[in-house]
Amino acid sequence: MAENNCFRIFKNGFMLQFSFNFVKLTPMTDNDSAQEDELLALGSIFDEGIVTIDQTAKEKNSLRSGCLTISPDIPNPPLKLICKYLKQSAETISENSENHITENVSYLPPICLRFILPQNYPSSGPPQYTLTSIWLDRLRLSLIANKLDSVWEEHQGQEILYTWVQIIKEDVLEFLNLDSEVSIRQADFIENSSAENLDQRVMQDIGRFSDILPAIQDYDNARQKEVFENTPFPCDICFSEKYGKNCVKFKGCGHIYCDSCLKSYFDVHIKDGNMKSLVCPEPGCESQALPFQIKNLVSEEDFKRYESILLQTTLDTMSDVMYCPRKFCQSPVLIEEDETMGMCAVCHYSFCTYCKLAYHGVEPCKLKLKKLTVICEQYQNGDDSIRKELEGKYGAKVLRETMENIESERWVAANSKPCPDCGAAIEKQSGCNKMTCYKCKCYFCWLCVHRLSKANPYTHFNTFNSKCYNKLFDGVDVDEEFMDVMYW
Known part of the structure; x- marks a missing residue:
């Protein structure tokens, strides 16, 4: 605050007037210093993602404010999470009108505490705050608010933000009786959304109840990935220790190997065409590598080969898939149950699923299996008149394709044996x-x-x-x- 003071001096018949501005300097109060020290301590103790301080408050000479984003600790992860949805046809809210979805999670989304520090804090007044969460209803948030208020009453005159953080982080699940199982009911969110006896400082921070479970799952997956990437693991192949961001974890068994070892492992099997061998290297373990894990390690060319062979192997084991009889096509064709016609989607050829010839409707197959060899031998060894007669009866193209198939089957029968497990030649x-x-x-x-x-x-x-x-x-x-x- 500035004061204007004027002095008049008379000298040699002249009046000299001097004007001075005095500024009263008010030292920083004890509250102001305590607030500054508390925020500096919180910023040094917790990560930046947990403590967010409004830096513009000091520039605008306004009250200090910020946000504490606190994820509750789960004592023995994973924690059982049950979401109870109301049935669409339910007219009244009851246990019998709910559908249950159960998940296991290792991390829960944070509870956000936004605060403003008044000038009389911490000497006499508490921080002003609001609580928001995407998975807790307003009744449970109100219970947390009451708990924070009671703690302040016990520690009035002391900095309280760190204590509040510890309560939400370490004690809130036990305080709400959620330490062994978290039950989230849509009925509670409806009943507690506008109740009059709820604390007005709390708010449920999500639009629809159906969005809660996906939000929890996304947060849990993101946190598990973050923890995995920043944790060192030993590789059982090269016996070196590397961070998870440079490793692959097999989903089925949880075994972990480094990227460089698995890349060599995948390259060898893809080159040999052993798609079913892309499993966990642990002896006796059969957990399959996921396609995105393979894609992240091998070259683009090898991954295309992997996809092609994997598709071919999968189609070969499907009983409702046949291949187009046209040799220039050979595209896979899906055959519906009890159907005798196949339609190739690539070359649009319609064929009989029994004789592999052009589809002939309800008529019996023109070439019976027992007569195939005899007819083809007559066509191959006969004169022009016999060939012309057979071509008119069965078709020249059909006879040529049948002869090629017979020769192929003869060669396979003479030079191969069937696998006793899957029957492959x-x-x-x-x-x-x-x-x-x-x-x-x-x-x-x-x-x-x-x-x-x-x-x-x-x-x-x-x-x-x-x-x-x-x-x-x-x-x-x-x-x-x-x-x-x-x-x-």
């Missing part, structure tokens, strides 16, 4: 008589087509009573040096 080009199915990875004996033990497939050839005893290399053309090494 397996060709043996080289190596010993212990075979591995390319489709289902089943081990079997090439000589007797017997399924072998997955743990030790060579027991079949080492057992004295086995009919394939000592025949691991039977029929294999190997040099003497290789045999000596193998027997050794």
Whole structure:
């Protein structure tokens, strides 16, 4: 505050007038200093995301204010969370008219405490505040507000914000009897939304009840990811320790390996076409790697190969999927149950699901299986008149395609054997008589087509009573040096 003082001096018959402005300097009060120290302490103790101070208050010479974003601690995670929705047809609110959805969460969204520090705080007056939450109804928030007020009454004259933070963070679940199970009822949100006896400083901070569970799940997933990325884990492959942001965690089993080791692991199996082998490297574990985990590690070219082979393998195991009979197409076709017609969506060819020829409606298949070989041999060995007659009866294109299919089936029958597990045709080009199915990875004996033990497939050839005893290399053309090494 400035005061204007004027002095008049008479000298040598002249009047000299001087004017001075005196400013009264008021020192910072004890309350002001305590508030400043408390906010500085909160900012140094907690992360920036928890404590937010309004920095413009000092510039505008207004009251200090800010926000405390406090996520309650869960003593023994995960915590059981039950959301109880009212049925659409329910006319009255009752337990019998609710649908329950149960989830397990490790982190709950924060409770926001927005505060303003009055000039008489902390000497005589408490902070002014509001409480908001997306998962607590107004009744529970009012109970928390009453608890904070009672704590202030006990500690009046002392800085209270840190104590309030600790209460919300460590004690609020036990105080609300939610430490073992959190039950959120839509009926409570409806009944407590406008009750007169509720604290006017509390507010439920979400528009629709149906948005509460997704909001909790999103927050829980984000926090779990954040904690995982900033925690070091040992890799059981290279035995080095790396942070979670440089690791992959398998969803089914929870085993963790570093990115560099898994990249090499994925690259080898994708190159070999073993899509079913992209599982957790832990011995005996069969948790599949998720597509996005594979995509984040391998090259774009390898991921396209992975998708292509995975799709092909999946289609081969589906009983309601066939391939278009046209060799230039071979696109997968979905066949409806009890239907005898297939329609290719790519080349628009309609075919019979039995004979794979052009669809012929209710008429029987023109070429019976027993006559296929005879007719094709007549067509192949006959003169022009016989060929012309057969072409007129069955169609030249049908006969040519049938001959190609028969030759293909003959070659497969002569050069392959069926897998005893999935029936896939397996060709043996080289190596010993212990075979591995390319489709289902089943081990079997090439000589007797017997399924072998997955743990030790060579027991079949080492057992004295086995009919394939000592025949691991039977029929294999190997040099003497290789045999000596193998027997050794």
